[in-house]
Amino acid sequence: MVELLSYPFMQRALLAGVVIGVVCSFIGVFVILQKMSFFANAIAHSSLAGIALGFVLGLNPMVTAVIFGIIIALLIAYLKNKKILAVDTIIGIFLPASMALGVLVIGLLDTYRPDLLTYLFGNILAVDRFYLYLSVSLGLVVIILLSVFFKNYMCITFDRELAGIQGLHVAAYDYLFIILLATTVIIGTRVVGIILVSALIVIPAASSKNISANFKQMVAYSVVFGFASSLLGLVASYYLNLASGATIIMVSAAIFLITLMLRPVVQK
């Protein structure tokens, strides 16, 4: 373990992994209770176009991905609020369309970029200082805002009408939540990749829901599971020479299975 911590790349990976694990699992509680898992998946897939745009324009791809992801997320939310189409239809349009845009933009690149693959499947061991600072600072912003507005989001999640009567501007809180979710999803893609990032959001919260007696417990367990999945997954991937992102998700899935078995006992 000491040897593992002696490598600077591993220190960065552990710090970034743990921060992302905590942020994803915290926001994940609200995502699964508001039934927005598919929404998170759409944002993740839209980030491919943002990353590709970053390469084409010569900008940092994580920055362009965050901006593009937020724009797509807000567009989906706007159309959802307009009630023109069902949410799953809107997502069913935006997810493949933004993915296709990403593929087309990649085609504009002059040279082959093997690092694009690391965005698809994640490579936390390759994170640089810039990504570390970006993910830690954005992650902290997400945690602070969710903590400050915790009661309000709890109220909106449980009963939107009550929140409206209490004077909460529910639509404004929704848009803020979507920006926070898009930010979380995009910074999470570096850890486990575009394809797996929604699992990092959904699985710890779902595991926690299995064994929680109240809301505060659900948040606490989810954060613990997110933290443990990232840490154990990274350490296991190092010693077993496995893909780090996939190992993190498999650890998370194992925790889910254990909580699923414990569910009848705990909720008796």
Added chain:
Amino acid sequence: MAAPKALDVKNLSVTLGGKKILQDISFSIDEGDFFIIIGPNGSGKTTLIKAVLNLLPYTGKVSLFGKSVHKRAGLGATVGYVPQKFDFDRTFPITVAEAIDVALQKGLRAPEQRKERVDDALGQVGMADYAQARIGALSGGQVQRVLIARAMVNQPKIVFFDEPLAGVDVKGEKSFYDLIQNLKESQKLTVTLVSHDVTVVNLYADKIAALNRTLVAFGTPQDVLVAQNIKKAYGQGFGIFRHKQCLKKDPQTQSPQEGERCRLFGE
């Protein structure tokens, strides 16, 4: 100077998706009134309540206790609300106490004070032993009591009930009205209740509004519950008959009181 009206609605109209749902509704009720809104399905009863609570856009003017209700201003602690349907995810891990605590006014910060308020509200509806139960594990009737406790937790001056008796049997109906009547008297509440059932309204209501997109009639039960108004609100084929029935015990003498029930009949 006369006391301000508990609820004052002037020229309220609601249009949703280009369709006029309510047109030019005006009425007012006094503090302490038990006010019941009746009308057939689709007459706009729920829309009226939601507009008054700022949950839907409207034109016109709504005042609560003399204060104009502005959009999104928040109705705060003055108002309690019990919804018609409370479709929540029963697997949601939230306890009864947490579900009521989220409704508490923001200014109340001390955890002991918040707990005391939640416990008091649960005690008022006979659910004191269920504070730590998961709300998803409760029966429909128990959830309804929790929703009433939630509406009462801020010690409101007026509570709105939107068809609280949908799907409730006669026994449950009577116990609900008794509970509301007790709360009204002990807390000096103004009660506004939406119902599509006129059976017991004249036993409890001080004022009634009969609605069918427009305000068909407004006044005391004796004024409103007459054949002409019922035909206007429910259709030409409907009428009303009254009959005496022992319904509840006198709180002082404990002897059965005779009340008058109204029933709708259709041809």
